[in-house]
Amino acid sequence: MTASTSLxxxxxxxxxxxxxxxxxxxxxxxxxxxxxxFIAPAVVLFATFVVYPxxxxxxxxxxxxxxxxxxxxxGLDNYRDLFADPTFHTTLRNSAFWIVLTIVxxxxxxxxxxxxxxxxxxxxxxxRTLFFLPAVLSPVVVGIVWQRLLDPFNGVLAQxxxxxxxxxxxRSYLSDPSTAIFAVIVVNVxxxxxxxxxxxxxxxxxxxxxxxxxxxxxxxxxxQLIRRIVLPLLKPTHLALLLLGIIGSLKTFExxxxxxxxxxxxxxxxxxxxxxxxxxQLQSFGYGATIAVVLLVVAVGSSLAxxxxxxxxxxxxxxx
Amino acid sequence: xxxxxxxxxxxARRRIQAGLALCLGAAALAACAGSADxxxxxxxxxxxxxxTFRSWSPIEQTTRQMIDSFTEANPDVTIDATxxxxxxxxxxLQTRASSGTMPDIIGLQPGAxxxxxxxxxxxxxxxxxxxxxxDWESRFHPVGLEQARMGNPDxxxxxxxxxxxxxxxxxxxxxxxxxAAGIEPPAxxxxxxxxxxxxxxxxxxxxxxLPAKDAWLRNVVFLQIANNLEPGRVYQAxxxxxxxxxxxxxxxxxxxxxxxxxxxxxxxxxxxxxxxxGVNQFEAGNAAMIPLGAWWIQQSDPSKTxxxxxxxxxSGYEPFLFPTLPGGAPESQLVGGIDVALxxxxxAADPDLACEVLTDWIAGDGGQxxxxxxxxxxxxxxxxxxEFTSDKQEQIWNQLTQDWMPKVQxxxxxxxxxIDTAVADALAGVAAGQLTPQQAAxxxxxxxxxxx
Numbered sequence: 064m065t066a067s068t069s070l071x072x073x074x075x076x077x078x079x080x081x082x083x084x085x086x087x088x089x090x091x092x093x094x095x096x097x098x099x100x101f102i103a104p105a106v107v108l109f110a111t112f113v114v115y116p117x118x119x120x121x122x123x124x125x126x127x128x129x130x131x132x133x134x135x136x137x138g139l140d141n142y143r144d145l146f147a148d149p150t151f152h153t154t155l156r157n158s159a160f161w162i163v164l165t166i167v168x169x170x171x172x173x174x175x176x177x178x179x180x181x182x183x184x185x186x187x188x189x190x191r192t193l194f195f196l197p198a199v200l201s202p203v204v205v206g207i208v209w210q211r212l213l214d215p216f217n218g219v220l221a222q223x224x225x226x227x228x229x230x231x232x233x234r235s236y237l238s239d240p241s242t243a244i245f246a247v248i249v250v251n252v253x254x255x256x257x258x259x260x261x262x263x264x265x266x267x268x269x270x271x272x273x274x275x276x277x278x279x280x281x282x283x284x285x286x287q288l289i290r291r292i293v294l295p296l297l298k299p300t301h302l303a304l305l306l307l308g309i310i311g312s313l314k315t316f317e318x319x320x321x322x323x324x325x326x327x328x329x330x331x332x333x334x335x336x337x338x339x340x341x342x343x344q345l346q347s348f349g350y351g352a353t354i355a356v357v358l359l360v361v362a363v364g365s366s367l368a369x370x371x372x373x374x375x376x377x378x379x380x381x382x383x
Numbered sequence: 384x385x386x387x388x389x390x391x392x393x394x395a396r397r398r399i400q401a402g403l404a405l406c407l408g409a410a411a412l413a414a415c416a417g418s419a420d421x422x423x424x425x426x427x428x429x430x431x432x433x434x435t436f437r438s439w440s441p442i443e444q445t446t447r448q449m450i451d452s453f454t455e456a457n458p459d460v461t462i463d464a465t466x467x468x469x470x471x472x473x474x475x476l477q478t479r480a481s482s483g484t485m486p487d488i489i490g491l492q493p494g495a496x497x498x499x500x501x502x503x504x505x506x507x508x509x510x511x512x513x514x515x516x517x518d519w520e521s522r523f524h525p526v527g528l529e530q531a532r533m534g535n536p537d538x539x540x541x542x543x544x545x546x547x548x549x550x551x552x553x554x555x556x557x558x559x560x561x562x563a564a565g566i567e568p569p570a571x572x573x574x575x576x577x578x579x580x581x582x583x584x585x586x587x588x589x590x591x592x593l594p595a596k597d598a599w600l601r602n603v604v605f606l607q608i609a610n611n612l613e614p615g616r617v618y619q620a621x622x623x624x625x626x627x628x629x630x631x632x633x634x635x636x637x638x639x640x641x642x643x644x645x646x647x648x649x650x651x652x653x654x655x656x657x658x659x660x661g662v663n664q665f666e667a668g669n670a671a672m673i674p675l676g677a678w679w680i681q682q683s684d685p686s687k688t689x690x691x692x693x694x695x696x697x698s699g700y701e702p703f704l705f706p707t708l709p710g711g712a713p714e715s716q717l718v719g720g721i722d723v724a725l726x727x728x729x730x731a732a733d734p735d736l737a738c739e740v741l742t743d744w745i746a747g748d749g750g751q752x753x754x755x756x757x758x759x760x761x762x763x764x765x766x767x768x769x770e771f772t773s774d775k776q777e778q779i780w781n782q783l784t785q786d787w788m789p790k791v792q793x794x795x796x797x798x799x800x801x802i803d804t805a806v807a808d809a810l811a812g813v814a815a816g817q818l819t820p821q822q823a824a825x826x827x828x829x830x831x832x833x834x835x
Contacts, residue, residue, distance in 0.1 A: 129499050130477045130480075130481055130499075131477060131480045131481055131499050131500060131502075131503065132499070132502060207659070207660070210654065210655075210656070210660060211660060213651075213654070214651055214654065214655060214660070215650040215651035215654075216589055216592075216649040216650050216651055216655070217589070217664060217669055221650075233650075235650055235651035235653075235654060236654075237651065237653075237654035238595075238596075238651045238652065238653030238654035238655075238815070239815070240815045240817055243654075322654075323596070323654065324596060324597075324598075326596065326653065326811055327596075327653045327654075327811045327812075327814065327815045328808050328811040328812040328815055328817055328818075329808065330815075339470075340804075343470070343473045343474055343477065344473070344800065344804065345800050345801060345804060346495060346499050346800055348477070
């Protein structure tokens with residue numbers, strides 16, 4: 064890098080002096096070739112594993128195709144059908160629920176845990192590990208365990224409910240279309256709160272203690288300190304969690320699949336589960352690709368909107 | 384030695400260029416290595432032949448035994464097999480088929496899955512005739528052969544898949560719980576309701592454990608109900624001969640609904656999957672009856688390292704058919720079909736060798752190994768396990784293979800995946816109380832109308 068930046072002005076100076084203009088130009092070109100050589104592997108990988116699949120998906124979305132035989136071009140028919148598909152509307156509604164009801168509680172609980180575990184609490188390392196543990200488990204394992212816990216016939220919660228007379232615990236949350244998506248969201252919040260906690264712990268440790276101390280000297284009480292000093296200072300953490308939360312919500316698959324398979328009767332369907340069913344169970348690969356394209360547009364659109372609103376430096380904390 | 388700045392830059396640039404050249408060279412070598420013929424054995428031994436196999440069934444341990452059986456007799460053959468869970472398998476197969484890397488032998492379900500890959504599969508009549516003679520069809524259970532060609536275009540009589548394992552779909556009773564309650568497996572709808580009431584009073588076990596989260600299970604229970612009510616009517620509806628809103632089909636949806644509204648199925652049935660949760664509950668003795676199929680006998684596979692007490696020699700179980708319904712057929716109907724069929728890729732490197740493996744697994748030594756594990760019922764008649772661990776196990780095996788399987792008349796599958804999904808969705812809607820039986824039938828008819 065140093066060589067490159069120092070050579071360019073040198074070449075310009077030489078040309079300005081009118082002596083030997085050809086040789087520096089060739090060196091400049093060689094420098095660029097070397098640079099391109101270094102960039103090329105990344106470009107090839109990006110083109111192969113990111114650009115090509117996107118192009119392939121868009122192309123597939125314009126076909127009536129089972130994924131194996133030759134497809135038939137249908138123009139934008141798949142898009143027209145998708146936007147008229149009531150199950151797709153359900154997936155959009157569920158995605159909205161998912162984004163709001165996972166990001167906010169996860170952030171609130173994660174911050175509360177981080178705040179408590181950032182004090183001189185005895186055994187805090189053990190608590191941190193325990194709270195973070197669900198985030199490293201496989202969603203499939205989490206799904207199977209929670210399915211057993213929530214089973215109203217023989218599950219732990221139902222048995223506890225029957226023993227204590229708390230009817231709320233004996234309800235069939237996963238099999239009731241009006242509660243299924245919320246039951247899955249609760250499990251998701253349980254799983255990922257530790258992840259938010261970890262982010263906030265890192266953020267809290269970067270907060271300037273002198274600012275906090277100054278606020279205390281000025282008479283800020285606990286809640287005032289959190290609301291007026293700490294939370295604003297953690298803005299980059301909030302925004303990073305928001306962005307990760309939105310993208311994570313849009314691509315959630317395993318947990319929903321194991322807990323409800325998107326049911327009952329599509330009540331907890333999300334875009335990825337519906338995409339899988341269409342592409343691989345109903346052999347409508349073209350229609351599945353259409354869902355994938357819409358999913359991509361929503362994910363990229365929301366990410367760009369965040370970048371536009373908050374600036375690209377919000378993750379790093381660079382306020383410029 | 385210290386070089387002047389220009390020389391250092393030159394040296395650095397040469398090092399970079401040399402590094403790049405090395406990288407490019409290595410990449411080229413890697414590319415050359417990657418372009419080697421995948422059919423070529425890695426050892427370079429020209430005599431060794433490889434057959435590739437991918438499927439979701441039989442299970443990996445059993446497949447390994449079948450492979451060992453074949454390769455012991457054919458030491459120059461290597462069988463490269465991968466067994467997936469079903470959802471992963473369909474993704475893998477679709478990806479391979481569209482990228483021209485289909486395995487030589489693949490596992491298939493009859494109907495939509497076989498039809499999806501039909502153009503990439505070779506017809507198997509010649510392979511079967513060469514191995515078993517011209518009357519080879521007589522060796523198979525008729526329903527297996529019928530389903531193997533399900534969905535073929537008119538005039539196409541080829542077999543693109545041959546059944547490996549077949550099954551009935553039926554109910555299983557925990558005979559210990561039924562004996563303790565002093566009742567027999569219910570034969571009629573009224574018997575079923577009475578049995579559920581008696582068993583409900585007798586203890587904590589679920590009288591009728593219905594793992595209705597699974598679409599396939601909802602459909603097979605519905606098909607048993609519908610065929611007991613009016614044999615064959617649902618297939619007529621799928622063929623467009625009668626509407627899905629036919630009163631008998633609506634009545635079948637109503638009986639399905641009554642499993643939930645009359646308290647026959649356990650609470651939260653729509654959230655319980657059959658594998659692993661439903662079967663774990665049943666095998667642990669927490670349920671008196673469960674709808675599954677003939678394959679449940681695999682729980683008593685003697686080669687398993689751990690067998691639950693109820694499953695030892697099938698001591699705690701008894702199979703029975705879905706009860707008859709008022710105003711329906713006088714006898715319970717047998718519903719079933721193919722568990723897994725095998726097909727050979729049209730691009731198989733060595734079709735003759737693939738045929739040898741396929742026929743060995745269906746009815747040869749490999750098939751014997753497979754059946755010894757009680758994985759499911761053989762697609763061919765006369766193939767029985769070499770050893771039974773109890774009289775009851777043998778009695779159940781004979782009941783399934785000799786009394787039931789040859790009489791299976793009704794398919795456990797719909798031909799079209801759209802109808803299959805529409806029926807499963809409608810059943811979930813009815814069970815959840817979102818749809819009336821009439822609305823459920825109308826929703827399936829709407830999907831059928833869309834298909835034209």
